[in-house]
Amino acid sequence: MTEAQPDLTVDIAGVKLANPLMTASGTCGYAQEYADFVDLRQLGAFVTKSITLAPRPGNDYPRVVETRAGMLNAIGLANVGLEAFLKDKVPALEKLGLPVFVNVAGTTVDDYLAVAEALEGVGVVRGVELNISCPNVKEGGIQFGTDPAQVAKITAALRKVCKKNILIVKLSPNVTDITATARAAVENGADALSMVNTFTAMVIDVENRRPVLGNGTGGLSGPAIRPIAVRMVHQVYSQVTGPAGVPIIGMGGIQYARDAVEFLLAGATALAVGTALFVNPGCIVSIRDGIADYLRRHHCRSVKEIIGAVHA
Numbered sequence: 106m107t108e109a110q111p112d113l114t115v116d117i118a119g120v121k122l123a124n125p126l127m128t129a130s131g132t133c134g135y136a137q138e139y140a141d142f143v144d145l146r147q148l149g150a151f152v153t154k155s156i157t158l159a160p161r162p163g164n165d166y167p168r169v170v171e172t173r174a175g176m177l178n179a180i181g182l183a184n185v186g187l188e189a190f191l192k193d194k195v196p197a198l199e200k201l202g203l204p205v206f207v208n209v210a211g212t213t214v215d216d217y218l219a220v221a222e223a224l225e226g227v228g229v230v231r232g233v234e235l236n237i238s239c240p241n242v243k244e245g246g247i248q249f250g251t252d253p254a255q256v257a258k259i260t261a262a263l264r265k266v267c268k269k270n271i272l273i274v275k276l277s278p279n280v281t282d283i284t285a286t287a288r289a290a291v292e293n294g295a296d297a298l299s300m301v302n303t304f305t306a307m308v309i310d311v312e313n314r315r316p317v318l319g320n321g322t323g324g325l326s327g328p329a330i331r332p333i334a335v336r337m338v339h340q341v342y343s344q345v346t347g348p349a350g351v352p353i354i355g356m357g358g359i360q361y362a363r364d365a366v367e368f369l370l371a372g373a374t375a376l377a378v379g380t381a382l383f384v385n386p387g388c389i390v391s392i393r394d395g396i397a398d399y400l401r402r403h404h405c406r407s408v409k410e411i412i413g414a415v416h417a
């Protein structure tokens with residue numbers, strides 16, 4: 106007799122996901138790019154690359170560099186812009202049959218509002234993920250995400266336009282106290298938090314004595330950041346979101362099922378995978394199956410039983 110399949114379903118502020126796994130923004134384009142490599146329909150949700158009001162060419166090359174336990178990127182929010190996204194990318198996303206969360210970026214609050222408003226009527230879109238934490242844009246990016254007063258302001262503004270779509274605020278880890286920005290988002294109406302974005306970092310080419318990235322600095326992601334991200338998720342879950350009943354989408358270096366389970370135990374309800382997709386696009390499906398194995402081994406019927414269940 107085969108053992109019952111554990112229940113992997115989770116709920117992100119009313120959006121039901123078949124399992125907790127989703128793509129991390131910017132690492133899977135608009136889905137079509139990965140169609141030949143992995144069956145994305147096996148995920149819980151799809152998260153798009155950041156969309157801005159106008160198209161953006163992005164930063165100077167090189168834009169990515171590998172490090173020993175991860176990578177740095179300074180893409181600079183290169184994207185097709187809102188209009189082309191709606192016309193050219195949404196039809197393919199509709200075919201996925203998954204809830205889609207659109208990551209939105211901008212340099213002014215009005216930019217964010219315009220994009221979020223336009224996404225309200227788009228059927229396949231179930232949520233807006235505010236990228237207030239991109240460290241690679243010179244004109245704004247970082248300020249929104251590192252100052253609790255700015256986080257409060259942008260969250261409150263977006264709260265007014267996100268009616269059908271849930272409002273997810275993606276936090277920057279480049280702060281002294283992440284509970285302060287988390288609290289600002291939650292108190293001003295965030296339905297969920299995504300955490301974390303990349304850590305500002307630098308790689309230097311020692312022969313020519315210049316930074317490798319065209320932008321000088323970039324954001325560090327991958328296995329190197331996982332223990333810091335797990336600590337941040339646990340801090341925010343225990344001090345802010347747990348008591349408020351707000352779910353966390355945890356990310357940062359998830360590559361194997363045990364990494365994902367760490368984030369769940371720390372307090373994440375859902376999980377996003379980014380850098381690991383560049384190594385093995387199929388890992389996201391193995392991670393999902395590995396979570397189910399873990400639950401069976403620990404005699405849990407549902408993934409919800411382990412959310413925040415670390416004995417800390």
Ligand SMILES: Cc1cc2nc3c(=O)[nH]c(=O)nc-3n(C[C@H](O)[C@H](O)[C@H](O)COP(=O)(O)O)c2cc1C
Pocket residue numbers: 129130131132154155169176178180182208236239275301302303325326327328330356357358359377378379380381
């Ligand atoms: C190449 C690349 C591009 C990214 N682009 C975006 C983006 O457009 N918007 C965003 O919010 N985060 C972006 N991120 C950050 C990821 O969504 C994620 O927060 C971070 O990489 C940590 O997860 P990981 O270690 O699994 O990659 C990007 C990350 C990488 C590696």
